[in-house]
Amino acid sequence: xxxxxxxxxxxxxxxxxxxxIAERRAKLxxxxxxxxxxxxDFRKDTTAAELIARFGDRDADxxxxxxxxxxxxxxxxAKRVMGKIAFVRLQDRSGAIQLMIxxxxxxxxxxxxxxxxxxxxxxxxxxxxxxxxxxxxxxxVSELRLLVKSLRPLPEKYHGLTxxxxxxxxxxxxxxxxxxxxxxxxxxxxxxxxxRAFMEAPGREFLEVETPMMHPIPGGAAAxxxxxxxxxxxLDMYLRIAxxxxxxxxxxxxxxxxxxxxxxxxxxxxxxxxxxxxxxxxFYWAYADYRDAMDLTEMMLSELTQAIRGDHKxxxxxxxxxxxxxxxxxxxxxAVRRYNPKLAEADLWNEDFLRSVCSGxxxxxxxxxxxxxxxxxxxxxxxxxxLVQPTFITHYPTEVSPLSRRNDDHPEVTDRFELFICxxxxxxxxxxxxxxxxxxxxxxxQVANKDAGDQEAMHYDADYIRALEYGMPPAAGEGVGxxxxxxxxxxxxxxxxxxxxxxxxxxx
RNA sequence: GGGCCAUUAGCUCAAUUGGCAGAGCAGUAGACUCUUAAUCUAUUGGUUCUAGGUUCGAGUCCUAGAUGGCCCA
Numbered sequence: 001x002x003x004x005x006x007x008x009x010x011x012x013x014x015x016x017x018x019x020x021i022a023e024r025r026a027k028l029x030x031x032x033x034x035x036x037x038x039x040x041d042f043r044k045d046t047t048a049a050e051l052i053a054r055f056g057d058r059d060a061d062x063x064x065x066x067x068x069x070x071x072x073x074x075x076x077x078a079k080r081v082m083g084k085i086a087f088v089r090l091q092d093r094s095g096a097i098q099l100m101i102x103x104x105x106x107x108x109x110x111x112x113x114x115x116x117x118x119x120x121x122x123x124x125x126x127x128x129x130x131x132x133x134x135x136x137x138x139x140x141v142s143e144l145r146l147l148v149k150s151l152r153p154l155p156e157k158y159h160g161l162t163x164x165x166x167x168x169x170x171x172x173x174x175x176x177x178x179x180x181x182x183x184x185x186x187x188x189x190x191x192x193x194x195x196r197a198f199m200e201a202p203g204r205e206f207l208e209v210e211t212p213m214m215h216p217i218p219g220g221a222a223a224x225x226x227x228x229x230x231x232x233x234x235l236d237m238y239l240r241i242a243x244x245x246x247x248x249x250x251x252x253x254x255x256x257x258x259x260x261x262x263x264x265x266x267x268x269x270x271x272x273x274x275x276x277x278x279x280x281x282x283f284y285w286a287y288a289d290y291r292d293a294m295d296l297t298e299m300m301l302s303e304l305t306q307a308i309r310g311d312h313k314x315x316x317x318x319x320x321x322x323x324x325x326x327x328x329x330x331x332x333x334x335a336v337r338r339y340n341p342k343l344a345e346a347d348l349w350n351e352d353f354l355r356s357v358c359s360g361x362x363x364x365x366x367x368x369x370x371x372x373x374x375x376x377x378x379x380x381x382x383x384x385x386x387l388v389q390p391t392f393i394t395h396y397p398t399e400v401s402p403l404s405r406r407n408d409d410h411p412e413v414t415d416r417f418e419l420f421i422c423x424x425x426x427x428x429x430x431x432x433x434x435x436x437x438x439x440x441x442x443x444x445x446q447v448a449n450k451d452a453g454d455q456e457a458m459h460y461d462a463d464y465i466r467a468l469e470y471g472m473p474p475a476a477g478e479g480v481g482x483x484x485x486x487x488x489x490x491x492x493x494x495x496x497x498x499x500x501x502x503x504x505x506x507x508x
Numbered sequence: 509g510g511g512c513c514a515u516u517a518g519c520u521c522a523a524u525u526g527g528c529a530g531a532g533c534a535g536u537a538g539a540c541u542c543u544u545a546a547u548c549u550a551u552u553g554g555u556u557c558u559a560g561g562u563u564c565g566a567g568u569c570c571u572a573g574a575u576g577g578c579c580c581a
Contacts, residue, residue, distance in 0.1 A: 020534075023536075080542095080547095081540085082540055082543065084541045085542065100543090119534075133543090134543070136544075154534080155518075155534090156534065156545095158532090161520095163515095163519085163576085164577065177519095269509090364581080505574090
C-alpha cells in the first residue's frame, strides 16, 4: 500500500484506504487525465418523484407518444448490465427512477465507459420516458454522463447500513442507504414547519424571535451549563440552558406573544431521551394563564397529529396514543395518590413521612429538600412512567418551580403543568411569575441551594428582576421538547434517531 | 457512575470443545439487448477493536483499555 505510506510521510492522517478505494482512485486518475473529473455543467430539469407523479399510471403505448426529453441526475444505487443493455436505479432527493441504457442508443464508447462506473457514482442522464416489458417506468437514455466519481464503496445493497454507530457517525451514508432515515428527517422538518405556521396563524400571531445562545448568567432551567470564554472581553459565558428569561424580557418590552424554536445546551448525561444539545419550542403569551397554554398545546398537537398522520392516533413502539381531546388534567398530588393509594391526603405535605416513603422506594433524597421537592421526586418515581396517553400534570410545588406564579388558593403550589406522553415529559408550562419581589425572593432561595451544593440551582439574575420591576403583563409560557415530539411521530426509540448528528464520543 | 451484551473482509454475517479464518453482496475478468437482491463462469480481498497474559496452539479463555447498544442510577 504505497499510497498509505506516502500519505503518512506527507503528515496526513492514516486513511482507511483499502484496495476497493485504490481501484476507484485509479479510475479517477483516468478521468482526470481525459478532462474535468468533477464537472458542474449538467442541469437536471425534473426529479424521480415528479416523473412518477406525471407518468406513473400511463401505459407503455401512451408513454411512446410523449416526446419530451427529461434530464435527471442522482446517485447510481443499482447497476444491472446485460450485454448491450443495462438498467440503473438512480436515486435523487425525491426518490428513485430507473434508467434503461442501450449501447446502440448512445454515442460510441459511452456504454463501454459506463460499464466501469461504480455503484455510488453520481450520474446525469437525458432521455424520453418509457415503460419496460416488466412494467417499470424508466428513462430511455440518450445522453449519459458521469458527474462525480465516488471513491468509497457503499454498504451492501440488500441489508444496507444497519450498524447503529456507523449510521450516526456517517449519517451521510445512512441517508444514502436508508429510506427510513430520510423519512424521519422529512417528518421532523414538517413538524417544525407546522408548528411555525400554527403559532403564526391569524388570531394567534406569535412573533418568532431569536435570543442569545451565549449567556453571561445561565438561567431559565435547573441544569448544569457548558462554559465557554469570550477572549476579547475576558469573560466566561454559558451556552444557554433555556431562553426563558430573555423571552420574558420581551414580554416586558410589550411584544405580547413571542416564540423561539432553537437549541438548548445542558451539561448532563446522554441517554435515549437526552442529548447535550436539543431543540425546544418556547413561547410566551401575555394576558393568558397556564390553562390557556394547556388548551393551546392540546389544539396544536391534535392538529399536528392530523397533519402528520392524517389521523388522531399515533402508534409509538406498539402503544396507541390517542391525541383527540380533551386530555386528562391531574394535579401532582392526585397523581401521586393514584399510584400510591396507601398515602392519605394529609401525608402529602408531611416532610418526615415523605422522606420515609422515598427511602422505602430507594428514591435518593437530600437533607435540605423540603416536602415540595420530596413530593415531586415521589411523583417522578411512581407516577410518570404510567402516563402513557397525553396527560397534563398540574400544580407543581413552588419549591421546584422558581419561575412560576403561585396558585392563588394554595401558595405552596404553582399554576404550572407538564405534559406527559408515553411516560415522557414533552412540555412544561406555567402562568409566569411577574411579581418582582416574589421572584427576587425565589432567586435568593435558589442561590442558597446552590451554596449548599446543588449544582443545578439557579443564579440570581438582577437584570431580569429589574425588567420585572418595570412591570411584566400577566402571561403564560411553555417549552415543548421538539426532539421527543419527533420521536413520537416517527416511532423512533432513541433521540439519536431524530438528530442528524447526535452526540458521540470522538472516533478512536 | 454501575451492570449486561457486541466489535471478524468495504457492507451483512458464519466459524462445533481452544486446532488450516469462511459465505453472500460489492470489487476484478469474462458471457448476456427487458433487469428488479438479475443470472452464469472464474477470481482478488483479513491488524478477527487495541495492549498484555495463559497455552504446543487463541477469533474463541483471562486482565486492562477503546467504541457502540440496552438496562439501572
